Structure formats: C-alpha cells, structure tokens
Amino acid sequence: MSDATPGPAAQPPSGPLADLRVVDMSTVLAGPNCARYLADFGADVIKVERPGGDSLRNMAWRDPRDGEGLWWKLVNRNKRTVVLDIKDADDTATLLSLLDEADVLVENSRPGTLERLGLGPDVLLARNPKLVITRISGFGQDGPYASRAGFATIAEAMSGLVALSGNPDGQPLPPPIALTDEVTGLAAAFATMVALHSGVGQVVDANLLETMFHMMGPLVSLFGVTGEQQPRLGAGLPYTVPRGTYRCSDDLxxxxxxxxxxxxxxxxxxxxxxxxxxxxxxxxxxxxxxxxxxxxxxxxxxxxxxxxxxxxxxxxxxxxxVLDMADIAVDPHFANRGAIEVVADEFDGTPMQSVIARLSATPGAIRWVGRGLDADGDEITATGW
Structure with a gap:
C-alpha cells in the first residue's frame, strides 16, 4: 500500500482528449512534457515512476511548503502517479495490463532499453495493435549516435544553435533555459497526435537533435547552395539591422x-x-x-x-x-490573457504557465499540479484504468 500523501483527489478527465489513455514512462523533461501537453487537453495520463521516484522530483528548485520540486509540479501536472518496478514480475504484469488498454506510450529510455526488458515495440504492438509508442531520445532510434546519452545542451551544440549564439569574439553559448526539452516535447506531442489520427498503431521516433536542427530554418539550404554560414552576431541577425537589446537612460x-x-x-x-x-x-x-x-x-x-x-x-x-519574472507577474497583458494560472493544491495554490494554446470550443485545463510519489498507486494497481 502506498504511504504517499496524495494531495487533492484526481478528477476524472475532461476536455477534447478525455477518451485518450496515455502511459508516461519517460523521465526528466522532453518526454514528460509531451505527455503533459496531452494531459492539459484532457488525456488520462498515468505517470509510471521507478522505485524512489523520478529524478525530476529533486532537480533544481524546491517548493518550500512541501519540499517537492517545482519542475515536477509543472511538467507532471494533470497526471496520475504510480510506482512500478519493471524488474518485478507483478509490476510488469500491471504495466502490460495498462498498455493493453492504452492509446499511447511515451518513453525516453536509451534506444534498445525497452527491447532488453522484453517490452519492445514488437511485443507491445502484438498485444495492442492500435498503440502509438512515442520514443523520445537524444539522437533517434538508429544511426551512429543513437546509443549516446541524450541531453539538451548536447543537442543544442550539435544542431548548429550554439555556434550562432554569443558575441562575435566570445564563446559559443547554449541557451539559459531547457529550450530543447520544451520544443521537443511540443514536437513529440504533435507527432503523437498525427499518429493517432492515422488510426494505425506505430512507433513515433522523436529526438532532441533533429528537433533543434529543424529550428535552424533555411541555414541548411544556405550552406548547401552557397557555402555561406550565418555568423555569430550576439543578438543580431545578418539580414535585420538594427536588431537586439538596447539600454535606455533609466537603465531599463x-x-x-x-x-x-x-x-x-x-x-x-x-x-x-x-x-x-x-x-x-x-x-x-x-x-x-x-x-x-x-x-x-x-x-x-x-x-x-x-x-x-x-x-x-x-x-x-x-x-x-525586456521583462523578467517579477515584471511578468504584474504585467497587464499576461494577466488579461490568463497566461499565469494559480493551480489549486493543499496550500495556497501554485502559479505556473497556463495551457499553451487557447481553443475556443474545446479548451484545455489544469486540474492539479504534479502529484506525490505513488499517489494513485493503490487504485491503479487494483483496478487499472
């Protein structure tokens, strides 16, 4: 029996994706972000964690009210949680029973890991032919780099982004946010919905490197056709002058x-x-x-x-x-648009970004923040979906 403090009860799914069942076995950011975007629009997402919990629970900043990671509360909102040890026969049976009835599996293990565990696409699709298996990795499921560990900073460096970033006479600079994980989560969610729309069970191969490579626009064509490369210009662009940030007399x-x-x-x-x-x-x-x-x-x-x-x-x-978070917190446009939502919890609520896109007829919603470890474990292991 779980000894976790579950927080507010998980509400039944509602929204345009309420009939969608998603098993999220992924960790840290890009994979969980993909599942989060589906959950925000009503998908019933079960977050499967290893014993001890996802490392995202302990990454970076903590909420001083309960010690839980703020990354966790954002990225795994709207999901139910269960701890399963896939090296345990009973837990593996529970996982397979969930996957037998699921529409989507999101995973971001290093390529080949699921196959070694006997949970490869051939096994899962034989059991559930309609399943969409969204696999998110650093470099894709094949190719010379496939077995390498995938991290956003490495993808940013190898995609061409970092080479463009920074001052002309300075070092190349990666972005100061988890840019690749955020963008890859969006790309993977889009690809997952395309696969679901096809009506055919299949594997979606999304990865950090190629997602960021797509962000390079026509630079690939430019080099291929002319041999020219975009130089590093700080905040500048070769074709837009002036362009950048400028200090005013009041130091703003x-x-x-x-x-x-x-x-x-x-x-x-x-x-x-x-x-x-x-x-x-x-x-x-x-x-x-x-x-x-x-x-x-x-x-x-x-x-x-x-x-x-x-x-x-x-x-x-x-x-x-140029606004920082303190400016954004009181900005009238952000407030009018509801871009920051205070999500109800056992405290006074947790502020976070609202749903990423506004649908006029079938909007998404945030129902709860990322839940406690194994908060829904008893229910899921007893009854499944």
Missing amino acids: WVAASTSSDSIAARVMHVLGVGDDPRFVDFAGRTEHREELEQIMTAWCAARPRRDVIEAFTAADAAIGP
Whole structure:
C-alpha cells in the first residue's frame, strides 16, 4: 500500500482528449512534457515512476511548503502517479495490463532499453495493435549516435544553435533555459497526435537533435547552395539591422527588430536617419551594420524606456520591454490573457504557465499540479484504468 500523501483527489478527465489513455514512462523533461501537453487537453495520463521516484522530483528548485520540486509540479501536472518496478514480475504484469488498454506510450529510455526488458515495440504492438509508442531520445532510434546519452545542451551544440549564439569574439553559448526539452516535447506531442489520427498503431521516433536542427530554418539550404554560414552576431541577425537589446537612460532595456523593409523604414525615421542613403534598404543597412547599431544604441541611451517604447509604438515599429519574472507577474497583458494560472493544491495554490494554446470550443485545463510519489498507486494497481 502506498504511504504517499496524495494531495487533492484526481478528477476524472475532461476536455477534447478525455477518451485518450496515455502511459508516461519517460523521465526528466522532453518526454514528460509531451505527455503533459496531452494531459492539459484532457488525456488520462498515468505517470509510471521507478522505485524512489523520478529524478525530476529533486532537480533544481524546491517548493518550500512541501519540499517537492517545482519542475515536477509543472511538467507532471494533470497526471496520475504510480510506482512500478519493471524488474518485478507483478509490476510488469500491471504495466502490460495498462498498455493493453492504452492509446499511447511515451518513453525516453536509451534506444534498445525497452527491447532488453522484453517490452519492445514488437511485443507491445502484438498485444495492442492500435498503440502509438512515442520514443523520445537524444539522437533517434538508429544511426551512429543513437546509443549516446541524450541531453539538451548536447543537442543544442550539435544542431548548429550554439555556434550562432554569443558575441562575435566570445564563446559559443547554449541557451539559459531547457529550450530543447520544451520544443521537443511540443514536437513529440504533435507527432503523437498525427499518429493517432492515422488510426494505425506505430512507433513515433522523436529526438532532441533533429528537433533543434529543424529550428535552424533555411541555414541548411544556405550552406548547401552557397557555402555561406550565418555568423555569430550576439543578438543580431545578418539580414535585420538594427536588431537586439538596447539600454535606455533609466537603465531599463528594450528589444527591437526591423525584420521587414516597411518597419525598418519607419525605424529609420524615428532615429532621424530616414533620408540617409546608407540605410534605405536591407543591403545598405547590413553593409553599415556597425554605424546603424551605434545610432540605435545612442538614441535609446538618451531616453527613458517609456519614451523609447512610445516613439516606436507611435511609428508602428516592433519594440518591447525586456521583462523578467517579477515584471511578468504584474504585467497587464499576461494577466488579461490568463497566461499565469494559480493551480489549486493543499496550500495556497501554485502559479505556473497556463495551457499553451487557447481553443475556443474545446479548451484545455489544469486540474492539479504534479502529484506525490505513488499517489494513485493503490487504485491503479487494483483496478487499472
């Protein structure tokens, strides 16, 4: 019998995916994120943890009210939890009975692990031909790198992203958030829904490296056709000048972009250089990047942020304040959109990002935060789904 404190009772699933049954055997971020997006829209997701619990429970910041990891509460919200030891015959039988009735399995073990445990796709699809097996790995289920451990930082480095990030004379820099895990979770959830829509049981092979590689846009084509590579320009882009972040006179920052010719023309007039022949088109602005960035930097530095934003907004140019979490917590647009939701729990609620997309007729919902270890174990092992 579980000795976990379950927290609020798990509510019956509701929403557009309420008829979907998902077993989430994945750990840490990309795989659990995939299952989380399905759960947010009503899927009945059972989170299977190893004895001792998923390592995400103890990663990074803890909630001081109960000691539980904040990553855990976010990424595994809307899921029921059970502890199963797949080296134990009874627990394996419980897992297989769940998979026999499931629509989706999400797993992110190193390729070959499920096969060694006797739980490979051939076994599972023979038992449940409609099952979609979403396998998330660092490098894919085959290829020379398939057996390597997959981590977001490595995928960011090998995809081309890190080579572009950082100052021209500085070190290449990975992003300061779990970017690849977040994006791969979204890509895997999309691919899972495509597989389900097909009506055919199959394996979805999603991975960190290729997800980030897709984020590189036409840089693959650029190199293949011309041999050219995008240089590292800090916050800059080769084809957008000015573009980046700029300090204002009150020591607050703005971000601005001129990625279309019409916007760039309006920005040139705001800066007082609308008639300067050096800056009338993309080619000229790119050729005179350094001079134009200096003009933009000096113009912002001479004015408080409010005036900078008002001038750009009046010109219908692209600009925004650089916000941190304290700013976002009181920002009226975030509040109006309900982008932060305080999810009810046994305390005063836990704030977190709301459902990622708003559907007008069949919206998703957050029903509970990530639950305690084995919180639903007794019910699941006794009755299954």
